[in-house]
Structures are given as C-alpha cells and as structure tokens.
Amino acid sequence: MTKSAPKILLALSLALAASACASAGSRPNSYAAELAELEASCTARGGILTPAEVGRQVGRPQTEYACRINDGGTRLRN
Numbered sequence: 001m002t003k004s005a006p007k008i009l010l011a012l013s014l015a016l017a018a019s020a021c022a023s024a025g026s027r028p029n030s031y032a033a034e035l036a037e038l039e040a041s042c043t044a045r046g047g048i049l050t051p052a053e054v055g056r057q058v059g060r061p062q063t064e065y066a067c068r069i070n071d072g073g074t075r076l077r078n
Contacts, residue, residue: 042067
C-alpha cells in the first residue's frame, strides 16, 4: 500500500457516508404518509386499521397493519 491509499480510503468512506445521509432524507415522513393513506383506504371500506401480528417492525405499514372490517355483510337477504 502506498502512503496515499489510507487518505483515499478515508475520503471514499466519508463521501459514501455523506451520500447515505443525503439519500435518507429524500423521502421525509414516507412511513407516516403511507400509514395515513392505508388508514384512509381502510376507513373508506368500513374497517378499522389494527396492528398485525408480524412480531417485528419492518418499516412498511402495509405489512405491520391490517384492515379489520367488522361489518362484513351477510349472505342472508332481508
């Protein structure tokens, strides 16, 4: 290794870290926005958004929550 190799490696590491931080902020509150959209869709169908039993958070509201429809209709006619 040459003497400049550690400096180049450090510069590349810093550039990579800076680009990761910059890209992380490109979608502010995307989880909250997706959750609000999911809740609105569920409410429109007459349901209630409830936590699903996935065991851990994965960062996707579609996986972490389920739409529970209590008044699901019936086959009986009045």
